[in-house]
Amino acid sequence: MAESLSPVRVRFAPSPTGHLHIGGARTALYNYLLARKTGGQFILRIEDTDRKRYVPGAEEEIIRGLRWLGLEWDEGPDKGGPYGPYRQSQRKEIYQQYARQLIEEGKAYYCFCSPQRLEAVRQGQLSRKESPHYDGTCRRLNPDEAQARASAGEPHVIRFKTPQEGTTTVTDLLRGEISVENRVLDDYILVKSDGLALYHLAAAVDDHLMKITHVIRGSEWLPTFPLHGLIHRAFGWEEPVWVHLSVFLKPSGKGKMSKRESAELIKDGYSIFIKDLQSLGYLPEAVVNWIALMGWSYDDHTEFFTMTDLIEKFSLERLNPAPAAINFTKFDHFNGLHIRHLSVDELAVRVKPFLTEKGYTVSDEILLKVTPLIQERLHTLDEAPEIAGFFFVDEVQPAVEELIVKDMSIHQSYELAERILQILRDLPDMKLSTAEPAMRQLVEETGLKPAQVFGLVRVAVTGQKVSPPLFESMEIIGKEKVIHRMEKAVALLKRMAEQAATQA
RNA sequence: GCCCCCAUCGUCUAGGGGACCAGGACGCAGCCCUUUCAAGGCUAAAACGGGGGUUCGAAUCCCCCUGGGGGCACCA
Numbered sequence: 001m002a003e004s005l006s007p008v009r010v011r012f013a014p015s016p017t018g019h020l021h022i023g024g025a026r027t028a029l030y031n032y033l034l035a036r037k038t039g040g041q042f043i044l045r046i047e048d049t050d051r052k053r054y055v056p057g058a059e060e061e062i063i064r065g066l067r068w069l070g071l072e073w074d075e076g077p078d079k080g081g082p083y084g085p086y087r088q089s090q091r092k093e094i095y096q097q098y099a100r101q102l103i104e105e106g107k108a109y110y111c112f113c114s115p116q117r118l119e120a121v122r123q124g125q126l127s128r129k130e131s132p133h134y135d136g137t138c139r140r141l142n143p144d145e146a147q148a149r150a151s152a153g154e155p156h157v158i159r160f161k162t163p164q165e166g167t168t169t170v171t172d173l174l175r176g177e178i179s180v181e182n183r184v185l186d187d188y189i190l191v192k193s194d195g196l197a198l199y200h201l202a203a204a205v206d207d208h209l210m211k212i213t214h215v216i217r218g219s220e221w222l223p224t225f226p227l228h229g230l231i232h233r234a235f236g237w238e239e240p241v242w243v244h245l246s247v248f249l250k251p252s253g254k255g256k257m258s259k260r261e262s263a264e265l266i267k268d269g270y271s272i273f274i275k276d277l278q279s280l281g282y283l284p285e286a287v288v289n290w291i292a293l294m295g296w297s298y299d300d301h302t303e304f305f306t307m308t309d310l311i312e313k314f315s316l317e318r319l320n321p322a323p324a325a326i327n328f329t330k331f332d333h334f335n336g337l338h339i340r341h342l343s344v345d346e347l348a349v350r351v352k353p354f355l356t357e358k359g360y361t362v363s364d365e366i367l368l369k370v371t372p373l374i375q376e377r378l379h380t381l382d383e384a385p386e387i388a389g390f391f392f393v394d395e396v397q398p399a400v401e402e403l404i405v406k407d408m409s410i411h412q413s414y415e416l417a418e419r420i421l422q423i424l425r426d427l428p429d430m431k432l433s434t435a436e437p438a439m440r441q442l443v444e445e446t447g448l449k450p451a452q453v454f455g456l457v458r459v460a461v462t463g464q465k466v467s468p469p470l471f472e473s474m475e476i477i478g479k480e481k482v483i484h485r486m487e488k489a490v491a492l493l494k495r496m497a498e499q500a501a502t503q504a
Numbered sequence: 505g506c507c508c509c510c511a512u513c514g515u516c517u518a519g520g521g522g523a524c525c526a527g528g529a530c531g532c533a534g535c536c537c538u539u540u541c542a543a544g545g546c547u548a549a550a551a552c553g554g555g556g557g558u559u560c561g562a563a564u565c566c567c568c569c570u571g572g573g574g575g576c577a578c579c580a
Binding site for chain 2: 249465
């Protein structure tokens with residue numbers, strides 16, 4: 001494999017205009033994996049040349065999200081590096097210098113057209129059903145004259161002088177050669193009137209200066225990909241290996257997730273935003289595993305991957321160019337898999353905040369005993385309070401109707417509960433090894449079904465119809481509390497039975 | 505409207521001319537295990553969008569159609 005031989009330099013270059021989502025995270029992941037696999041560098045570059053769309057705090061959120069996922073970079077705005085600065089807003093002069101070079105070489109030109117005129121041109125083209133593009137007015141200007149006007153301070157942008165004839169062919173690693181006729185390409189703006197470069201120029205310059213060997217980015221760049229090739233060639237730079245990742249589609253597979261749909265997902269306990277995932281009970285390990293497999297595969301059967309596995313096994317060759325619909329139920333599945341893969345100690349650490357957040361007072365000693373019991377029952381960490389909250393309270397509040405045993409009357413249930421209580425009281429302790437045989441013996445003697453007897457105990461002791469294994473739970477709760485909870489259930493049933501009798 | 509990309513079970517995918525009456529996974533259904541719920545095991549249903557070629561032979565190569573997606577900003 002070629003990429004395993006030479007170290008790559010790759011970058012994740014988000015713009016701080018919104019939340020880091022799973023699509024961006026997956027792009028970052030693939031870049032990271034390739035860097036780690038080859039012993040190269042993974043660079044974080046902030047593409048903040050558009051101050052109008054800049055969202056305060058977005059950069060911090062990206063950084064936090066990447067770190068949570070375990071995607072640490074080697075060079076970036078917060079830690080520097082030999083090719084900094086790594087924030088494009090701080091590289092304005094660099095881009096201007098390269099733009100000037102293109103102008104001097106006749107490969108770019110000043111454009112003085114106002115946004116209003118441009119809009120009018122566009123509308124005219126649209127109404128004539130032509131594809132909107134710059135009409136080339138300033139392209140025909142005398143260069144010296146244009147230089148003079150620009151130097152005099154007349155507002156202007158700098159446009160790339162796209163060849164008007166012939167075709168441009170660029171090569172994407174996953175798709176092969178992509179050709180477009182140059183006449184359908186526009187004279188794209190390279191530098192805005194505020195003097196800041198647009199993506200096309202900034203990214204090309206940075207990728208060159210930062211010695212990026214592989215550009216792995218989203219497929220939204222495919223339409224302007226030929227332009228990027230053209231820019232590199234105009235400078236005479238060697239092109240990086242270009243890899244355009246497929247997009248993520250909404251679960252139905254019909255189109256991209258809209259802003260509103262993304263926001264509404266959280267109602268169902270899901271999110272495409274990395275910032276939401278932790279509190280929703282997801283493990284970063286699971287997120288990584290899940291997104292790695294949307295657009296990449298290792299073989300025809302391996303699906304469980306740790307980061308270490310991925311670093312070892314990842315390869316660009318196995319990337320899939322087809323769009324992928326997001327599958328959240330599979331996400332849950334991976335989360336369960338990784339929860340079960342954690343050590344008990346580690347899982348306890350991760351579960352604890354979800355318990356305390358719900359108001360439970362959690363002793364580590366008990367938590368460590370409880371964790372093995374819930375480990376294979378959890379799909380997301382936030383399910384822990386619901387499943388295991390009863391371990392961390394003094395009393396439980398069973399619903400009276402749930403205490404009534406299946407196929408038995410209230411009175412019969414009461415009598416059974418009374419008998420269970422007596423047996424439990426007589427036990428020397430409340431161990432799995434003592435309580436279970438005692439209860440099984442009762443089942444034997446009464447001829448009842450195990451589910452009937454155990455069900456009553458379960459509701460009385462845990463307050464729930466569904467719980468972790470009963471006798472293990474009782475051992476953790478301890479004899480004193482178990483007896484207390486059982487007494488309460490007996491009292492409850494007794495009252496109910498008496499009520500029923502008087503009504504009859 | 506123009507340009508570009510993509511196309512295997514509902515979804516994620518394996519498959520890169522014969523090994524495919526197409527394999528795995530999620531989900532779904534059934535069964536086993538079982539004190540509940542899980543987890544685990546087993547079984548089932550479920551796909552090569554259509555049409556032309558090329559070839560002795562196509563899911564695999566080519567073309568067209570269709571469908572889907574993305575883009576056409578002084579956003580990235």
